[in-house]
Amino acid sequence: MTKRFLLASLVMLMVVLTSCYKQQEEAVLTDYDITMTNYDTDFDFKTYNTFTIRDSVLIISDYLTDAQIAKFYKAGGGNEKILAKISQEFVALGYTKVSAGDGVDPDFVVNPTATFMQQTDYYYSPGWWWGYPGYWGYYGYWKSEKNTDYYYYPWYPSWGYSYSYTYETATLIIEMLNGDSVKEYLDWLEESGPNPDPSDAPKVQLNWNATISGIASTTADYNKSRTENGIEEAFNQSPYLKK
Amino acid sequence: MKKIFIALTLIMVLGFSTGVKAQNADATGFIKTYAQPGGLLSFDWIIGVPVGTMSSNFIDKTSTRGFNMEYRYLFNSPISVGGGFSWQGFSQKFDRSTYEFESGAITSTRFNYLYTLPLYVNFHYYPVKSNYIYPFVGINVGAYWVDKQDQIGRYYIQDENWQFGFMPEVGALFKFDPYADFGVTVKVRYNYILYNEGRYNDLSQLNIYLGGTFVF
Numbered sequence: 018m019t020k021r022f023l024l025a026s027l028v029m030l031m032v033v034l035t036s037c038y039k040q041q042e043e044a045v046l047t048d049y050d051i052t053m054t055n056y057d058t059d060f061d062f063k064t065y066n067t068f069t070i071r072d073s074v075l076i077i078s079d080y081l082t083d084a085q086i087a088k089f090y091k092a093g094g095g096n097e098k099i100l101a102k103i104s105q106e107f108v109a110l111g112y113t114k115v116s117a118g119d120g121v122d123p124d125f126v127v128n129p130t131a132t133f134m135q136q137t138d139y140y141y142s143p144g145w146w147w148g149y150p151g152y153w154g155y156y157g158y159w160k161s162e163k164n165t166d167y168y169y170y171p172w173y174p175s176w177g178y179s180y181s182y183t184y185e186t187a188t189l190i191i192e193m194l195n196g197d198s199v200k201e202y203l204d205w206l207e208e209s210g211p212n213p214d215p216s217d218a219p220k221v222q223l224n225w226n227a228t229i230s231g232i233a234s235t236t237a238d239y240n241k242s243r244t245e246n247g248i249e250e251a252f253n254q255s256p257y258l259k260k
Numbered sequence: 261m262k263k264i265f266i267a268l269t270l271i272m273v274l275g276f277s278t279g280v281k282a283q284n285a286d287a288t289g290f291i292k293t294y295a296q297p298g299g300l301l302s303f304d305w306i307i308g309v310p311v312g313t314m315s316s317n318f319i320d321k322t323s324t325r326g327f328n329m330e331y332r333y334l335f336n337s338p339i340s341v342g343g344g345f346s347w348q349g350f351s352q353k354f355d356r357s358t359y360e361f362e363s364g365a366i367t368s369t370r371f372n373y374l375y376t377l378p379l380y381v382n383f384h385y386y387p388v389k390s391n392y393i394y395p396f397v398g399i400n401v402g403a404y405w406v407d408k409q410d411q412i413g414r415y416y417i418q419d420e421n422w423q424f425g426f427m428p429e430v431g432a433l434f435k436f437d438p439y440a441d442f443g444v445t446v447k448v449r450y451n452y453i454l455y456n457e458g459r460y461n462d463l464s465q466l467n468i469y470l471g472g473t474f475v476f
Contacts, residue, residue, distance in 0.1 A: 024275055041371075042353040049371035051413035055364040232414065254365040 018045050050231040050243055052250040062258050065124040067115045068107055068196075078133035080185055095241070102245055103127060103191060106252045111260030125224065128192040128200045133233070136187050188230040189244060191251065195222035226253035226256065241250050275399065300340065300433075304328040304444055304471030308348055311322055314463045318408075319372050325349040330382065338386040342416070343379075344400075348467070350374040359412075366412035374463065377405040378425060391438035400427040404453050425453040433473055443475045 074096050093163045115121045201219045229247030310319050330344025351386030354370040380402025404425045409418045431447030447469035455463040
């Protein structure tokens with residue numbers, strides 16, 4: 018009796034334990050793409066008529082190679098495509114695009130910035146409880162950038178193992194800035210000489226901004242279509258942006 | 261599925277096999293293998309159906325990932341006292357859509373996760389004296405380790421802490437062979453976790469337990 022009982026208990030315990038490890042919902046890369054917009058709720062966007070867009074997308078990166086950056090800025094590259102796509106969206110809303118040579122002070126300035134950052138996250142597996150790390154897939158289980166604590170349970174045994182892995186993010190930030198405030202800032206920059214004191218800088222007025230963020234894949238076309246989709250989503254989210 | 265099949269086969273084999281026939285029927289025909297002082301040890305597979313604010317605001321998908329292990333000590337009266345622990349995992353993926361907030365909006369895919377580990381004491385009452393079916397009603401009360409995650413895109417908010425909870429319960433132990441020291445258990449518990457944060461008044465589920473019980 019005792020032997021059979023112990024054996025049966027053990028077998029059943031193993032069956033239930035292995036059936037119940039922590040499991041992630043299935044996901045593809047685009048599931049992690051985020052498009053977010055923020056706006057000044059007191060501002061009436063109908064008061065704006067004209068806009069201009071910076072001549073190039075500013076890049077902030079800790080992993081792009083010089084060759085990759087050069088490719089981004091070359092004719093027909095990512096830079097041109099992003100600028101064209103954003104302009105097209107604003108024009109479709111009824112705003113008029115002006116250039117520096119037109120002699121018109123734009124009502125708002127569009128400032129696109131792209132950040133390409135590497136993220137390192139930690140993965141911890143107690144080994145026996147939650148199954149195999151491979152099960153969670155390549156993208157595994159990560160913490161937000163805001164919280165770098167790795168995952169843990171209070172009872173995990175000390176003989177588990179952990180490892181870290183790195184992934185590359187790409188984020189496009191589109192800012193809609195008040196034209197007069199940008200002009201004031203540029204004038205101040207020009208007047209204050211080679212060493213301007215940042216605390217004296219006039220404040221640039223931000224009316225709207227969009228953040229389009231995802232994990233970079235190695236396929237350029239895939240990244241491109243995700244970026245374009247993100248730009249469209251940003252404008253779809255913002256029905257108040259109408260001339 | 262294969263694991264469940266193995267578990268069920270094991271339960272059936274043990275349930276029908278004849279144990280030590282030490283007890284004889286009394287004058288009323290009742291075989292004292294169960295309602296006498298002794299222990300009951302149960303292993304269960306849990307199917308969890310979210311209800312209440314958990315279902316409406318967090319996860320409404322049924323979970324089949326859960327197990328329970330508990331012990332009850334039967335006094336020489338239709339009452340038992342014991343304790344146990346269980347583990348349950350709930351998860352749900354919500355297709356890409358847009359969520360508005362006060363000064364903007366966000367578009368992404370959402371994933372919600374809930375993992376619970378209740379450690380509880382239990383009290384049961386057995387109203388029927390029978391050789392084959394032993395129904396019971398009971399209450400389980402305990403502390404729950406709760407790990408709750410709200411994920412949007414690749415960002416998530418995790419809330420891990422201890423909560424208080426209780427589970428009223430009805431169920432029955434079925435013995436195919438009154439002499440066997442093993443039976444099949446079916447239980448239904450209403451699992452109420454006192455979780456009162458944000459959009460939740462509670463996290464509750466209707467849980468169905470299917471398992472085996474050793475009588476000794």
